[in-house]
Amino acid sequence: MTQTVAIPNKLATTMSGDREPRRKSRSSAAAIGDRKGIVWRSIIAIVVAIIMVFPLYWMVVVAFSPRGEAFEPTLRFWPSAWTTENFQRVFELYPVATWFGNSVVIGLFITFLTVVVNLLAGYAFARLRFRGRNVLFLLTLATMMIPVQAIMVAQFRLVSDLGIYGSYWGVILPGAAAAFGIFLARQFFIGIPDEIIEAAKIDGSGQIRIFLQVVLPLSKPLIAVLILLTLMGSWNDFAWPLIALNDNQLFTLPIGLLYLQNQTAPNYNATMALALISVLPMVALFLSFQRYFVQGFARSGIR
Protein backbone atom coordinates (compact mmCIF):
# COMPACT_ATOMS: atom_id res chain seq x y z
CA MET A 1 0.00 0.00 0.00
CA THR A 2 1.59 3.17 -1.10
CA GLN A 3 -1.17 5.42 0.04
CA THR A 4 0.24 8.34 1.87
CA VAL A 5 -2.74 8.74 4.05
CA ALA A 6 -3.10 11.95 5.92
CA ILE A 7 -4.33 10.42 9.13
CA PRO A 8 -1.92 11.77 11.63
CA ASN A 9 -3.75 15.06 11.26
CA LYS A 10 -5.40 14.89 14.60
CA LEU A 11 -2.03 14.58 16.18
CA ALA A 12 0.04 16.60 13.82
CA THR A 13 -1.96 19.75 13.41
CA THR A 14 -2.00 20.39 17.10
CA MET A 15 1.50 21.60 17.14
CA SER A 16 2.54 22.39 13.63
CA GLY A 17 2.93 25.66 15.45
CA ASP A 18 4.69 27.64 12.84
CA ARG A 19 1.69 28.95 11.04
CA GLU A 20 2.87 32.31 9.88
CA PRO A 21 1.37 35.09 11.89
CA ARG A 22 -0.89 37.23 9.81
CA ARG A 23 0.62 40.26 8.35
CA LYS A 24 -1.26 42.22 5.79
CA SER A 25 -0.32 45.43 4.15
CA ARG A 26 0.11 48.13 6.74
CA SER A 27 0.72 51.77 6.81
CA SER A 28 4.30 52.68 7.59
CA ALA A 29 3.30 54.06 10.98
CA ALA A 30 1.84 50.72 11.92
CA ALA A 31 4.98 49.03 10.67
CA ILE A 32 7.12 51.17 12.94
CA GLY A 33 4.82 50.41 15.85
CA ASP A 34 5.16 46.77 14.95
CA ARG A 35 8.93 46.95 14.94
CA LYS A 36 8.89 48.53 18.38
CA GLY A 37 6.55 45.72 19.42
CA ILE A 38 9.01 43.13 18.21
CA VAL A 39 11.78 44.66 20.28
CA TRP A 40 9.64 44.62 23.40
CA ARG A 41 8.42 41.12 22.79
CA SER A 42 11.97 39.93 22.20
CA ILE A 43 13.10 41.45 25.47
CA ILE A 44 10.27 39.76 27.36
CA ALA A 45 10.97 36.48 25.62
CA ILE A 46 14.65 36.67 26.49
CA VAL A 47 13.90 37.37 30.15
CA VAL A 48 11.47 34.46 30.29
CA ALA A 49 13.96 32.19 28.56
CA ILE A 50 16.67 33.12 31.06
CA ILE A 51 14.35 32.34 33.97
CA MET A 52 13.37 29.01 32.44
CA VAL A 53 16.93 27.96 31.69
CA PHE A 54 18.56 29.26 34.85
CA PRO A 55 17.77 26.26 37.12
CA LEU A 56 19.22 23.88 34.54
CA TYR A 57 22.22 26.14 34.06
CA TRP A 58 22.72 26.25 37.79
CA MET A 59 22.60 22.47 38.02
CA VAL A 60 25.43 22.33 35.49
CA VAL A 61 27.44 25.01 37.30
CA VAL A 62 27.14 23.31 40.69
CA ALA A 63 27.88 19.92 39.18
CA PHE A 64 31.16 21.25 37.78
CA SER A 65 32.14 23.51 40.69
CA PRO A 66 34.66 22.61 43.38
CA ARG A 67 32.94 21.10 46.39
CA GLY A 68 31.06 23.54 48.61
CA GLU A 69 31.58 26.54 46.37
CA ALA A 70 27.88 27.05 45.67
CA PHE A 71 27.25 27.89 49.30
CA GLU A 72 30.19 30.18 49.90
CA PRO A 73 29.23 33.77 50.70
CA THR A 74 30.72 35.18 47.50
CA LEU A 75 28.16 35.71 44.77
CA ARG A 76 29.30 33.92 41.63
CA PHE A 77 27.49 32.84 38.52
CA TRP A 78 30.37 30.82 37.19
CA PRO A 79 32.59 28.20 38.85
CA SER A 80 35.99 29.45 39.96
CA ALA A 81 37.40 26.38 38.27
CA TRP A 82 35.62 23.76 36.20
CA THR A 83 36.18 20.35 37.68
CA THR A 84 34.91 16.83 37.11
CA GLU A 85 35.72 15.73 40.66
CA ASN A 86 32.03 15.60 41.59
CA PHE A 87 31.35 13.11 38.84
CA GLN A 88 34.35 11.00 39.84
CA ARG A 89 33.21 11.07 43.44
CA VAL A 90 29.64 10.12 42.68
CA PHE A 91 30.77 7.22 40.50
CA GLU A 92 33.25 6.09 43.15
CA LEU A 93 30.87 6.17 46.09
CA TYR A 94 27.61 5.01 44.54
CA PRO A 95 26.56 2.37 42.01
CA VAL A 96 25.62 5.05 39.49
CA ALA A 97 26.09 2.83 36.45
CA THR A 98 23.83 0.23 38.05
CA TRP A 99 21.17 2.83 38.79
CA PHE A 100 21.36 4.12 35.27
CA GLY A 101 21.04 0.57 33.97
CA ASN A 102 18.05 -0.06 36.26
CA SER A 103 16.36 3.06 34.93
CA VAL A 104 17.00 1.89 31.38
CA VAL A 105 15.81 -1.68 31.95
CA ILE A 106 12.71 -0.68 33.88
CA GLY A 107 11.98 2.11 31.41
CA LEU A 108 12.23 -0.20 28.39
CA PHE A 109 10.06 -2.91 29.93
CA ILE A 110 7.39 -0.47 31.05
CA THR A 111 7.46 1.25 27.69
CA PHE A 112 7.19 -1.96 25.69
CA LEU A 113 4.38 -3.37 27.83
CA THR A 114 2.48 -0.13 28.09
CA VAL A 115 2.64 0.71 24.40
CA VAL A 116 1.46 -2.75 23.35
CA VAL A 117 -1.37 -2.70 25.88
CA ASN A 118 -2.36 0.86 24.98
CA LEU A 119 -2.41 0.20 21.25
CA LEU A 120 -4.58 -2.88 21.64
CA ALA A 121 -6.99 -1.24 24.04
CA GLY A 122 -7.10 2.01 22.11
CA TYR A 123 -7.97 0.12 18.94
CA ALA A 124 -10.69 -1.85 20.67
CA PHE A 125 -12.25 1.33 22.04
CA ALA A 126 -12.01 3.13 18.74
CA ARG A 127 -12.83 0.52 16.14
CA LEU A 128 -14.35 -2.66 17.52
CA ARG A 129 -17.95 -3.05 18.55
CA PHE A 130 -18.68 -5.17 21.53
CA ARG A 131 -20.92 -5.31 24.51
CA GLY A 132 -19.71 -3.30 27.48
CA ARG A 133 -17.40 -1.10 25.47
CA ASN A 134 -18.66 2.23 26.74
CA VAL A 135 -18.78 1.17 30.35
CA LEU A 136 -15.23 -0.13 30.14
CA PHE A 137 -14.08 3.04 28.48
CA LEU A 138 -15.55 5.17 31.23
CA LEU A 139 -13.96 2.95 33.81
CA THR A 140 -10.58 3.33 32.15
CA LEU A 141 -11.06 7.07 31.96
CA ALA A 142 -11.93 7.23 35.61
CA THR A 143 -8.74 5.45 36.64
CA MET A 144 -6.46 7.66 34.62
CA MET A 145 -6.18 10.43 37.16
CA ILE A 146 -5.90 8.35 40.29
CA PRO A 147 -2.62 9.21 41.98
CA VAL A 148 -0.57 6.33 43.29
CA GLN A 149 -0.66 7.96 46.72
CA ALA A 150 -4.36 7.23 47.01
CA ILE A 151 -3.85 3.50 46.89
CA MET A 152 -0.18 3.05 47.61
CA VAL A 153 -0.61 1.24 50.91
CA ALA A 154 -2.79 -1.42 49.33
CA GLN A 155 -0.64 -1.55 46.21
CA PHE A 156 2.41 -2.05 48.37
CA ARG A 157 0.75 -4.96 50.17
CA LEU A 158 -0.42 -6.44 46.89
CA VAL A 159 3.05 -6.31 45.42
CA SER A 160 4.43 -7.87 48.60
CA ASP A 161 1.85 -10.65 48.47
CA LEU A 162 2.62 -11.33 44.83
CA GLY A 163 6.24 -11.77 45.85
CA ILE A 164 7.50 -9.08 43.50
CA TYR A 165 8.27 -6.44 46.12
CA GLY A 166 11.84 -5.25 45.80
CA SER A 167 12.24 -6.52 42.25
CA TYR A 168 12.07 -4.97 38.80
CA TRP A 169 8.64 -6.47 38.30
CA GLY A 170 7.29 -4.72 41.34
CA VAL A 171 7.95 -1.45 39.54
CA ILE A 172 7.21 -2.58 36.00
CA LEU A 173 3.81 -4.24 36.29
CA PRO A 174 1.96 -1.54 38.25
CA GLY A 175 3.71 1.01 36.04
CA ALA A 176 2.31 -0.61 32.91
CA ALA A 177 -1.26 -0.22 34.17
CA ALA A 178 -1.16 3.44 33.12
CA ALA A 179 -4.04 4.43 30.92
CA PHE A 180 -3.21 7.81 29.42
CA GLY A 181 -1.86 6.27 26.22
CA ILE A 182 -5.15 4.51 25.59
CA PHE A 183 -6.85 7.84 24.98
CA LEU A 184 -4.14 9.03 22.70
CA ALA A 185 -4.35 5.78 20.76
CA ARG A 186 -8.12 5.83 20.63
CA GLN A 187 -8.22 9.36 19.29
CA PHE A 188 -5.68 8.51 16.64
CA PHE A 189 -7.45 5.32 15.54
CA ILE A 190 -10.78 7.11 15.30
CA GLY A 191 -9.08 9.46 12.87
CA ILE A 192 -8.15 6.69 10.45
CA PRO A 193 -10.50 6.93 7.46
CA ASP A 194 -13.16 4.24 7.39
CA GLU A 195 -12.49 3.46 3.73
CA ILE A 196 -9.08 2.02 4.49
CA ILE A 197 -10.46 -0.42 7.01
CA GLU A 198 -13.52 -1.22 4.90
CA ALA A 199 -11.28 -1.96 1.93
CA ALA A 200 -9.23 -4.37 4.01
CA LYS A 201 -12.42 -6.03 5.24
CA ILE A 202 -13.62 -6.52 1.68
CA ASP A 203 -10.27 -8.08 0.89
CA GLY A 204 -11.24 -10.63 3.50
CA SER A 205 -8.87 -9.65 6.28
CA GLY A 206 -9.93 -10.36 9.85
CA GLN A 207 -9.77 -7.74 12.56
CA ILE A 208 -6.46 -8.95 13.89
CA ARG A 209 -4.90 -8.87 10.46
CA ILE A 210 -6.31 -5.45 9.75
CA PHE A 211 -4.84 -4.19 12.99
CA LEU A 212 -1.41 -5.66 12.39
CA GLN A 213 -1.00 -5.14 8.68
CA VAL A 214 -3.09 -2.09 7.89
CA VAL A 215 -3.54 0.01 10.98
CA LEU A 216 -0.19 -0.35 12.72
CA PRO A 217 1.88 0.62 9.68
CA LEU A 218 -0.17 3.82 9.50
CA SER A 219 0.35 4.54 13.17
CA LYS A 220 4.04 5.31 13.33
CA PRO A 221 3.56 8.86 14.59
CA LEU A 222 1.26 7.58 17.31
CA ILE A 223 3.67 4.85 18.31
CA ALA A 224 6.52 7.33 18.44
CA VAL A 225 4.54 9.63 20.72
CA LEU A 226 3.52 6.75 22.97
CA ILE A 227 7.04 5.43 23.25
CA LEU A 228 8.53 8.81 24.08
CA LEU A 229 5.93 9.82 26.63
CA THR A 230 5.86 6.46 28.37
CA LEU A 231 9.62 6.28 28.51
CA MET A 232 9.78 9.78 29.93
CA GLY A 233 7.09 8.99 32.49
CA SER A 234 8.83 5.92 33.78
CA TRP A 235 12.29 7.52 33.68
CA ASN A 236 11.08 10.36 35.86
CA ASP A 237 8.72 8.35 38.04
CA PHE A 238 9.37 8.70 41.72
CA ALA A 239 6.55 7.89 44.13
CA TRP A 240 5.99 4.27 43.18
CA PRO A 241 9.64 3.20 42.77
CA LEU A 242 10.27 4.87 46.12
CA ILE A 243 7.78 2.48 47.68
CA ALA A 244 8.52 -0.60 45.62
CA LEU A 245 12.33 -0.66 45.76
CA ASN A 246 14.26 -1.31 48.92
CA ASP A 247 17.64 -2.55 47.70
CA ASN A 248 20.01 0.15 46.58
CA GLN A 249 21.30 -2.13 43.84
CA LEU A 250 17.84 -1.93 42.25
CA PHE A 251 17.33 1.82 42.58
CA THR A 252 16.41 3.89 39.59
CA LEU A 253 18.09 7.26 39.14
CA PRO A 254 15.43 9.36 40.92
CA ILE A 255 15.56 7.06 43.94
CA GLY A 256 19.35 7.12 43.78
CA LEU A 257 19.19 10.90 43.82
CA LEU A 258 17.09 10.85 46.95
CA TYR A 259 19.50 8.35 48.49
CA LEU A 260 22.35 10.77 47.85
CA GLN A 261 20.45 13.64 49.37
CA ASN A 262 19.62 11.62 52.47
CA GLN A 263 23.25 10.86 53.29
CA THR A 264 24.30 12.19 56.67
CA ALA A 265 26.67 14.69 55.10
CA PRO A 266 25.06 15.42 51.76
CA ASN A 267 27.43 16.52 49.04
CA TYR A 268 25.36 18.89 46.94
CA ASN A 269 27.87 19.05 44.15
CA ALA A 270 27.75 15.29 43.79
CA THR A 271 23.95 15.39 43.92
CA MET A 272 23.89 17.89 41.07
CA ALA A 273 26.34 15.77 39.11
CA LEU A 274 23.97 12.82 39.43
CA ALA A 275 20.97 15.02 38.71
CA LEU A 276 22.66 16.10 35.50
CA ILE A 277 23.34 12.49 34.56
CA SER A 278 19.73 11.59 35.22
CA VAL A 279 18.31 14.52 33.28
CA LEU A 280 20.52 14.41 30.19
CA PRO A 281 18.95 11.44 28.39
CA MET A 282 15.48 13.00 28.54
CA VAL A 283 16.75 16.39 27.46
CA ALA A 284 18.52 14.75 24.52
CA LEU A 285 15.39 12.81 23.57
CA PHE A 286 13.29 15.92 23.88
CA LEU A 287 15.58 18.01 21.71
CA SER A 288 15.70 15.28 19.06
CA PHE A 289 11.99 14.52 18.98
CA GLN A 290 10.48 17.73 20.20
CA ARG A 291 7.56 17.65 17.80
CA TYR A 292 6.37 14.28 19.07
CA PHE A 293 6.74 15.28 22.69
CA VAL A 294 4.77 18.45 22.20
CA GLN A 295 2.01 16.68 20.27
CA GLY A 296 1.82 14.07 22.96
CA PHE A 297 1.65 16.63 25.77
CA ALA A 298 -0.99 18.57 23.91
CA ARG A 299 -3.22 15.62 23.15
CA SER A 300 -2.89 13.57 26.29
CA GLY A 301 -2.95 16.24 28.93
CA ILE A 302 0.24 14.92 30.47
CA ARG A 303 1.88 17.60 32.45
Next chain:
Amino acid sequence: MTSLTARGRGSAPLSPRPRAARRASRLRESLIGWGFLAPNLTLMAIFLFLPILWALQLSFQDSRGFGSPEWVGLKNYAKLVSDPVFWQSFGNTIAFTILTVPITMIGGLCLAVLMNSVLPARGVFRTVIVLPMVISGVASGMIAGIIFYQSNGIINKVLSAVGLYPVAWQSDGLPALISVVIVAIWLRIGFNMIIYLAGLQRIEPQLYEAARIDGASRWQQLRSITVPLVGPSTFFLLIMNVIASFQVFDLIFVMTGGGPGNSTSVLVTYAYRNGFQIREQGYGAAIGIVILIITLLFTFVQWKTSRTRDQAG
Protein backbone atom coordinates in the same frame (compact mmCIF):
# COMPACT_ATOMS: atom_id res chain seq x y z
CA MET B 1 -41.04 -11.66 22.49
CA THR B 2 -38.22 -9.65 21.11
CA SER B 3 -37.91 -11.88 18.08
CA LEU B 4 -41.59 -11.42 17.40
CA THR B 5 -41.47 -7.67 17.52
CA ALA B 6 -38.30 -7.66 15.53
CA ARG B 7 -39.86 -9.76 12.84
CA GLY B 8 -43.01 -7.71 12.90
CA ARG B 9 -41.08 -4.50 12.41
CA GLY B 10 -38.67 -5.72 9.80
CA SER B 11 -39.97 -5.26 6.28
CA ALA B 12 -38.31 -8.39 4.99
CA PRO B 13 -38.47 -11.14 7.59
CA LEU B 14 -35.13 -12.85 7.81
CA SER B 15 -34.81 -16.58 7.78
CA PRO B 16 -33.26 -17.94 10.98
CA ARG B 17 -30.06 -19.07 9.35
CA PRO B 18 -28.54 -15.72 8.42
CA ARG B 19 -29.63 -14.33 11.72
CA ALA B 20 -27.74 -17.05 13.52
CA ALA B 21 -24.79 -16.34 11.31
CA ARG B 22 -25.05 -12.69 12.10
CA ARG B 23 -25.24 -13.40 15.76
CA ALA B 24 -22.19 -15.62 15.47
CA SER B 25 -20.26 -12.93 13.70
CA ARG B 26 -21.30 -10.37 16.28
CA LEU B 27 -20.20 -12.73 19.00
CA ARG B 28 -16.89 -13.16 17.26
CA GLU B 29 -16.39 -9.44 17.03
CA SER B 30 -17.24 -9.14 20.71
CA LEU B 31 -14.69 -11.80 21.51
CA ILE B 32 -12.05 -10.02 19.47
CA GLY B 33 -12.87 -6.76 21.20
CA TRP B 34 -12.52 -8.30 24.61
CA GLY B 35 -9.37 -10.00 23.46
CA PHE B 36 -7.84 -6.69 22.47
CA LEU B 37 -8.80 -5.29 25.84
CA ALA B 38 -7.74 -8.28 27.89
CA PRO B 39 -4.17 -7.21 28.69
CA ASN B 40 -5.32 -3.77 29.73
CA LEU B 41 -8.19 -5.12 31.80
CA THR B 42 -5.97 -7.64 33.51
CA LEU B 43 -3.39 -5.05 34.50
CA MET B 44 -6.04 -2.57 35.63
CA ALA B 45 -7.95 -5.18 37.59
CA ILE B 46 -4.89 -6.39 39.44
CA PHE B 47 -3.00 -3.18 39.99
CA LEU B 48 -5.78 -0.60 40.22
CA PHE B 49 -9.19 -2.00 41.06
CA LEU B 50 -7.98 -4.59 43.50
CA PRO B 51 -5.85 -2.06 45.41
CA ILE B 52 -8.76 0.40 45.47
CA LEU B 53 -11.01 -2.18 47.11
CA TRP B 54 -8.21 -3.23 49.39
CA ALA B 55 -7.52 0.37 50.35
CA LEU B 56 -11.17 0.77 51.19
CA GLN B 57 -10.99 -2.27 53.41
CA LEU B 58 -7.75 -1.11 55.03
CA SER B 59 -9.29 2.24 55.78
CA PHE B 60 -11.75 0.48 58.08
CA GLN B 61 -8.97 -1.32 59.89
CA ASP B 62 -6.42 -0.46 62.48
CA SER B 63 -3.24 -1.92 61.11
CA ARG B 64 0.11 -0.76 62.29
CA GLY B 65 2.87 -2.41 60.32
CA PHE B 66 2.19 -6.07 59.73
CA GLY B 67 0.37 -6.97 62.93
CA SER B 68 -2.98 -8.66 62.51
CA PRO B 69 -5.42 -5.94 61.49
CA GLU B 70 -8.40 -5.11 63.60
CA TRP B 71 -11.73 -3.96 62.20
CA VAL B 72 -12.46 -0.53 63.62
CA GLY B 73 -15.27 0.71 61.41
CA LEU B 74 -15.15 4.44 60.80
CA LYS B 75 -12.55 5.13 63.46
CA ASN B 76 -9.90 6.18 60.95
CA TYR B 77 -12.29 8.60 59.32
CA ALA B 78 -13.34 9.98 62.69
CA LYS B 79 -9.69 10.45 63.56
CA LEU B 80 -9.19 12.21 60.27
CA VAL B 81 -11.91 14.74 61.02
CA SER B 82 -10.30 15.65 64.32
CA ASP B 83 -6.69 15.50 63.16
CA PRO B 84 -5.26 19.03 62.95
CA VAL B 85 -2.39 17.91 60.72
CA PHE B 86 -4.85 16.42 58.25
CA TRP B 87 -6.71 19.72 58.08
CA GLN B 88 -3.47 21.63 57.82
CA SER B 89 -2.42 19.38 54.95
CA PHE B 90 -5.82 19.87 53.37
CA GLY B 91 -5.49 23.64 53.74
CA ASN B 92 -1.96 23.58 52.33
CA THR B 93 -3.17 21.56 49.36
CA ILE B 94 -5.81 24.17 48.66
CA ALA B 95 -3.40 27.05 49.22
CA PHE B 96 -0.92 25.42 46.89
CA THR B 97 -3.64 24.93 44.28
CA ILE B 98 -4.91 28.50 44.57
CA LEU B 99 -1.38 29.87 44.28
CA THR B 100 -0.21 27.72 41.37
CA VAL B 101 -3.21 27.33 39.10
CA PRO B 102 -4.09 30.95 38.21
CA ILE B 103 -0.48 32.04 37.83
CA THR B 104 0.39 29.05 35.67
CA MET B 105 -2.64 29.57 33.46
CA ILE B 106 -2.35 33.33 33.05
CA GLY B 107 1.38 32.97 32.50
CA GLY B 108 0.77 30.18 30.01
CA LEU B 109 -1.72 32.28 28.09
CA CYS B 110 0.61 35.28 28.01
CA LEU B 111 3.47 33.13 26.78
CA ALA B 112 1.22 31.56 24.14
CA VAL B 113 0.18 35.00 22.88
CA LEU B 114 3.83 35.98 22.82
CA MET B 115 4.83 32.83 20.94
CA ASN B 116 1.96 33.30 18.51
CA SER B 117 3.15 36.76 17.52
CA VAL B 118 5.92 37.93 15.25
CA LEU B 119 9.09 37.15 17.14
CA PRO B 120 12.59 36.25 16.07
CA ALA B 121 13.80 32.75 17.02
CA ARG B 122 10.35 31.74 18.20
CA GLY B 123 11.19 28.06 17.94
CA VAL B 124 14.11 28.42 20.34
CA PHE B 125 12.04 30.28 22.91
CA ARG B 126 9.27 27.74 22.68
CA THR B 127 11.71 24.87 23.18
CA VAL B 128 13.18 26.53 26.23
CA ILE B 129 9.77 27.11 27.82
CA VAL B 130 8.65 23.52 27.23
CA LEU B 131 11.97 21.97 28.27
CA PRO B 132 11.27 21.78 32.06
CA MET B 133 8.41 19.40 31.29
CA VAL B 134 10.89 16.58 30.71
CA ILE B 135 12.85 17.24 33.90
CA SER B 136 11.86 14.87 36.69
CA GLY B 137 10.17 16.26 39.77
CA VAL B 138 12.98 14.87 41.89
CA ALA B 139 15.75 16.54 39.93
CA SER B 140 13.77 19.80 39.80
CA GLY B 141 13.20 19.66 43.52
CA MET B 142 16.89 19.09 44.21
CA ILE B 143 18.01 21.87 41.92
CA ALA B 144 15.47 24.16 43.55
CA GLY B 145 16.67 23.08 46.98
CA ILE B 146 20.11 24.39 46.08
CA ILE B 147 18.87 27.57 44.44
CA PHE B 148 16.58 28.39 47.37
CA TYR B 149 19.07 27.27 50.00
CA GLN B 150 18.66 29.53 52.95
CA SER B 151 22.26 30.14 53.93
CA ASN B 152 24.09 31.39 50.87
CA GLY B 153 21.90 29.88 48.19
CA ILE B 154 22.06 31.84 44.95
CA ILE B 155 18.69 33.57 45.39
CA ASN B 156 19.47 34.81 48.87
CA LYS B 157 22.93 35.93 47.75
CA VAL B 158 21.36 37.94 44.95
CA LEU B 159 18.78 39.40 47.32
CA SER B 160 21.53 40.49 49.70
CA ALA B 161 23.61 41.85 46.85
CA VAL B 162 20.81 44.18 45.72
CA GLY B 163 20.23 45.33 49.28
CA LEU B 164 17.23 43.20 50.20
CA TYR B 165 16.93 40.79 53.08
CA PRO B 166 17.55 37.12 52.49
CA VAL B 167 14.41 34.99 52.81
CA ALA B 168 14.05 32.09 55.25
CA TRP B 169 13.07 29.61 52.53
CA GLN B 170 13.56 26.60 54.77
CA SER B 171 12.82 27.68 58.31
CA ASP B 172 9.71 29.72 57.64
CA GLY B 173 6.45 28.11 56.52
CA LEU B 174 5.13 30.59 54.01
CA PRO B 175 8.38 31.14 52.10
CA ALA B 176 8.85 27.35 52.01
CA LEU B 177 5.42 26.95 50.42
CA ILE B 178 6.11 29.78 48.00
CA SER B 179 9.39 28.21 46.92
CA VAL B 180 7.56 24.99 46.02
CA VAL B 181 4.89 27.00 44.21
CA ILE B 182 7.53 28.75 42.12
CA VAL B 183 9.12 25.47 41.08
CA ALA B 184 5.74 23.93 40.24
CA ILE B 185 4.95 26.91 38.01
CA TRP B 186 8.34 26.56 36.35
CA LEU B 187 7.62 22.89 35.62
CA ARG B 188 4.09 23.35 34.32
CA ILE B 189 3.90 26.65 32.52
CA GLY B 190 5.17 25.06 29.31
CA PHE B 191 2.24 22.66 29.24
CA ASN B 192 -0.20 25.54 29.67
CA MET B 193 1.51 27.41 26.89
CA ILE B 194 1.26 24.44 24.52
CA ILE B 195 -2.45 24.00 25.09
CA TYR B 196 -3.16 27.71 24.74
CA LEU B 197 -1.00 27.94 21.64
CA ALA B 198 -3.07 25.21 20.02
CA GLY B 199 -6.20 27.11 21.06
CA LEU B 200 -4.90 30.40 19.69
CA GLN B 201 -4.04 28.89 16.35
CA ARG B 202 -7.66 27.96 15.83
CA ILE B 203 -8.81 31.57 16.12
CA GLU B 204 -9.55 33.14 12.76
CA PRO B 205 -7.03 35.93 12.02
CA GLN B 206 -9.83 37.90 10.35
CA LEU B 207 -11.37 38.53 13.75
CA TYR B 208 -8.31 40.48 14.84
CA GLU B 209 -8.20 42.21 11.48
CA ALA B 210 -11.79 43.35 11.93
CA ALA B 211 -11.20 44.44 15.51
CA ARG B 212 -8.18 46.46 14.45
CA ILE B 213 -10.19 48.19 11.74
CA ASP B 214 -12.74 49.06 14.42
CA GLY B 215 -9.90 50.60 16.39
CA ALA B 216 -9.69 48.04 19.18
CA SER B 217 -6.51 48.26 21.21
CA ARG B 218 -4.31 45.23 21.79
CA TRP B 219 -5.67 44.89 25.30
CA GLN B 220 -9.27 45.05 24.04
CA GLN B 221 -8.45 42.43 21.41
CA LEU B 222 -7.00 40.18 24.07
CA ARG B 223 -9.97 40.64 26.34
CA SER B 224 -12.78 40.41 23.83
CA ILE B 225 -11.41 37.97 21.27
CA THR B 226 -8.57 35.89 22.63
CA VAL B 227 -9.75 35.11 26.14
CA PRO B 228 -13.32 34.11 25.22
CA LEU B 229 -12.22 32.06 22.23
CA VAL B 230 -9.67 30.02 24.15
CA GLY B 231 -12.39 29.24 26.70
CA PRO B 232 -12.40 25.49 26.05
CA SER B 233 -8.62 25.35 26.52
CA THR B 234 -9.00 27.35 29.71
CA PHE B 235 -11.50 24.92 31.10
CA PHE B 236 -9.42 21.92 30.18
CA LEU B 237 -6.34 23.49 31.72
CA LEU B 238 -8.21 24.46 34.85
CA ILE B 239 -9.13 20.85 35.50
CA MET B 240 -5.71 19.48 34.60
CA ASN B 241 -3.88 22.04 36.72
CA VAL B 242 -6.15 21.56 39.70
CA ILE B 243 -5.66 17.80 39.56
CA ALA B 244 -1.90 18.21 39.17
CA SER B 245 -1.74 20.64 42.08
CA PHE B 246 -3.85 18.40 44.20
CA GLN B 247 -1.41 15.58 43.64
CA VAL B 248 1.88 17.41 44.02
CA PHE B 249 4.24 14.96 45.68
CA ASP B 250 7.78 14.74 44.29
CA LEU B 251 8.56 18.43 44.69
CA ILE B 252 7.36 18.70 48.25
CA PHE B 253 8.84 15.39 49.27
CA VAL B 254 12.25 16.40 47.98
CA MET B 255 12.29 20.13 48.72
CA THR B 256 10.68 20.43 52.13
CA GLY B 257 9.55 16.97 53.23
CA GLY B 258 6.38 18.71 54.39
CA GLY B 259 8.28 20.99 56.73
CA PRO B 260 9.12 23.18 58.47
CA GLY B 261 6.73 21.68 60.99
CA ASN B 262 3.82 20.68 58.83
CA SER B 263 3.64 23.95 56.97
CA THR B 264 4.09 22.42 53.51
CA SER B 265 2.52 19.05 54.24
CA VAL B 266 -0.14 18.26 51.63
CA LEU B 267 -2.64 15.40 51.41
CA VAL B 268 -0.50 13.09 49.32
CA THR B 269 2.64 13.59 51.38
CA TYR B 270 0.62 13.17 54.57
CA ALA B 271 -0.84 9.92 53.24
CA TYR B 272 2.67 8.73 52.45
CA ARG B 273 3.91 9.72 55.87
CA ASN B 274 1.20 7.78 57.60
CA GLY B 275 1.41 4.78 55.33
CA PHE B 276 5.16 4.38 55.16
CA GLN B 277 6.92 6.49 57.75
CA ILE B 278 4.67 6.32 60.80
CA ARG B 279 3.34 3.04 59.43
CA GLU B 280 -0.26 3.57 60.41
CA GLN B 281 -1.38 1.98 57.22
CA GLY B 282 -5.08 1.96 57.97
CA TYR B 283 -5.03 5.67 58.58
CA GLY B 284 -2.87 6.26 55.53
CA ALA B 285 -5.37 4.28 53.47
CA ALA B 286 -8.22 6.41 54.77
CA ILE B 287 -6.45 9.58 53.65
CA GLY B 288 -5.88 7.84 50.32
CA ILE B 289 -9.59 7.21 49.96
CA VAL B 290 -10.26 10.91 50.54
CA ILE B 291 -7.76 11.78 47.81
CA LEU B 292 -9.36 9.20 45.57
CA ILE B 293 -12.84 10.64 46.00
CA ILE B 294 -11.69 14.20 45.35
CA THR B 295 -9.77 13.09 42.26
CA LEU B 296 -12.72 11.16 40.88
CA LEU B 297 -14.94 14.22 41.36
CA PHE B 298 -12.57 16.31 39.26
CA THR B 299 -12.20 13.61 36.67
CA PHE B 300 -15.95 13.38 36.43
CA VAL B 301 -16.23 17.11 35.80
CA GLN B 302 -13.52 16.84 33.19
CA TRP B 303 -15.24 13.97 31.48
CA LYS B 304 -18.57 15.78 31.51
CA THR B 305 -16.99 18.70 29.74
CA SER B 306 -14.40 16.99 27.57
CA ARG B 307 -16.92 16.55 24.78
CA THR B 308 -17.60 20.24 24.53
CA ARG B 309 -13.87 20.75 24.44
CA ASP B 310 -13.38 18.25 21.67
CA GLN B 311 -16.12 19.83 19.67
CA ALA B 312 -14.76 23.28 20.21
CA GLY B 313 -11.38 22.12 19.18
